Amino acid sequence: MQLTDHEQAMLAGEFGEPRKRALEQQIKVGRFFDAEDFVEIAQVHLMADTESLGEAGVAWLEELASYPEEERRVRVPTVTDPRGVDFDAYKRLGQQESWAVLEQRAIDAFTAMNFLMTDTCINYQTIFPPAFGEHVAFGDTGSTIYANSVCGARSNFEGGPSALAAALTGRTPRYGAHLDQGRKGTHRFFVKDRPQTLSDWGALGGVVGRATGSYWTVPVLEGIEGSPTSDELKHFGAALASFGSVPLFHMIGVTPEAHDLGDVFDGPMPDPKAIGRADIDAFYDGFGLHEDGVDVVVFAAPQQSLVEMQSLAGLLKGRKISDKTTLIAATSPEIKSACDRLGLTATIEEAGGIVLKGVCFYQMYAREIGEANGWKRLLSNSAKLVNIIAGYGYEPVLAPMEACIDAAVAGRMSK
Amino acid sequence: MSDRIVRAHVGIGSPVTGTALVASDDFSARYDLDRVEGVFSRPAHKLCGESYVGRVLVLNTAKGGVATAWMLYEMKSRGMAPAALLLNAANPIMAQGAAMADLPFMDRFETDVTAAIKTGDKVTVDPVAGTVTIHG
Known part of the structure; x- marks a missing residue:
């Protein structure tokens, strides 16, 4: 690799051991x-x-955090993804004290390196959206697929x-999505029926992800036709990245590098594969139904935006969640504060729901909390979550937000 | 029998010799392994029940999320890592994890590496030269 004088100096240890080691890696x-x-x-997540x-x-x-301050401090704004423990809720969820101790040690180390502990996977909606x-x-x-696409x-x-x-180091090796050539289209899809709900958009991401992979x-x-909302693109991208390991998509007439097909294809284009409502319905059917009962309903992966939290509170207002079912909504610390201030947290909690901050269901020791609380039959409107969990x-099932709330109130799904 | 050499892209880590454990399946440390016991644990994986500790692990492609990048280091620190990892196709996460753990790692072989090497073969992995020698 070609190194600048500055990078040579970093490699020689002139800016301290942590930066030297980081550059070597x-x-x-x-x-x-x-x-x-x-x-x-410009920034790190x-x-x-x-x-x-x-x-x-x-x-x-x-060990890294033990170096002198000028050697250990990060060089660009650095924000964090969800953590494993919400300190205000971990006991109630049956999480172990030792996990909270480990979590605090990690937070102390990150803070010593001057990280911003944002604890969110929707940093592109809530913290510092990257520019074109x-x-x-x-x-x-x-967050990578949203930033890229x-x-x-x-x-x-x-x-x-x-x-x-x-x-x-304030830099990264230039390969893959950093290069123009790594951003050219390889597969082509024609969407016949516009997805209606957030879970439809996630299902579309799942269908495309399985076909690329x-x-x-x-x-x-x-x-x-017409731009989807930020939350719709969020659910689509998160599912596409989860099912397909894909870091980038283009949507013709929607995303900024794809005004027309000529922008994203060099030379001959592949034939488009059509995706219709039947493909989306088949995707849902692949996860089945929980007609006999639902243990836990989860809104997470990605964390909920303020707009999603408002929708949840609106659907739950004046209703009571079944005592056989736990409802969890996970969001970022910033959005949780906004929800507290706007009364959305109170509405969700009055219905019996739990609002978590700074965590995301699958990254918080999901197996152990499932065993501790007897959760097996899971319902979510996140295609990403049902893929991972x-x-x-x-036993995960995918359904639109309205159907998830109805099931949480009834304690089971109906057809 | 004489030694056979399979060529690949230059990899990560230092040369190592070990016994191969091979399948045509894909690989994720988070989804496929019981990292405490050092065995494959996902029932659908062809190597389910097999110990990968100290073996030259040969599989098809890297899959799954970003967590594997931390996990290779964690496995190696407990002496519960494979001796080397060979894939037909890597992704950034697996390469970044191997770089942190200093685990010998190679991909982009001239042929399907999961067919070229058989479980039990004694192999020398040389990421610096970009070769794998299968000892006859």
Whole structure:
């Protein structure tokens, strides 16, 4: 890789041991993907929940955080993905004290490095949306695909260690989605029927993701007239990234790099694959129904926007959730504060629901809290969540928000 | 029998020799493994029940979310990691995890690596040269 004088100095340790180590690690990855050089980045979003870090990962962070302040401080604004524990709710959810202790150790280390503990996967909606053409290092598949596709910013999936390295060096190897060539379309889809609900948009993401299925593919969608909302694109992208490992999509006439097909294809284009209502319905059917009972209804993955929280509160107002069912809505600390101030939290809690902040259901020891609370039959309007959560011992079903609320009140789904 | 050499893209980590464990399935540390016991645990995975500790693990592609990037380091720190990981196709997450853990890692072989190597083969992985030698 070609290094600038500044990068050579960093590699020689002139800016301290943490930055030296971070750059060494990034060079390994850059060489692996044939990056010619580094690109400077504007911000970092870091995924580092304690369930993934483990004791070893937290000890590694603490060692980094023990260096002098000028050596350990991050170089660009660095925000965090959801954590494993909501300190105001973990006891009620049956989470263990040792997880809270590990969580606090990780937070102390991050804070010493000057991280902003935003604890959110919807940073692009609520914190610091990336600008068009900006290079960033984002570490949640949902936030990366939204930044790339909807904002027109540029990021690869940066796993925890890699995003942390980028925060320390202020740069990342230039490969994949940072290059014009890595942003060209590879697959083409024609959407015949516009999705109606947020879960429909997630289902569409799931259908497209299953049909692409590699990090190095870029699906291009046609047929969407008029721009979807931020929440619709959020659910679509999060599901597409989850089912397909895809970091980028283009939607013709909607997303900023795709005014027409010529913008996103070089040379001959593939034939479009049509997706209709029947494909979306078949996607839902693949998860079945919970007519015999629902243990837990979850609104998360991604965390809820303020607009989604308002919809939830509106649907729950004056109703009572079944005592056989737990309803959880997870959002960011910032949006939770807004919900408290606007009375939305009170409305959801009066109906018997739980509002969590700074966590996201699958990153908070989902297997263990399921066992502790007897949760198995799960219902959600998130296609991403129902994809992930089966691996944690749940039986997930996908339904629109209204149907999820009706089921939470009735204690079971009806056809 | 003589040694056979399979070429690949230059990889991550230092040369290592070990015994291969091979399947044509994909790989995610979060979804496929019991990381405490060091065995494959997802029932649908062809290697379910097999110990991967100290083996040269050969699989098809990397899949799953970003968590695997932390997990390879965590596994190695407990001495419960594979000796090396060979895939037909990597993604950034797996490469970043291997770089942090300093785990020998290679992809982009000249042929389907899950067919070229068989479980039980003694192999030398050289990420610096971009070769895997299958000892005859």
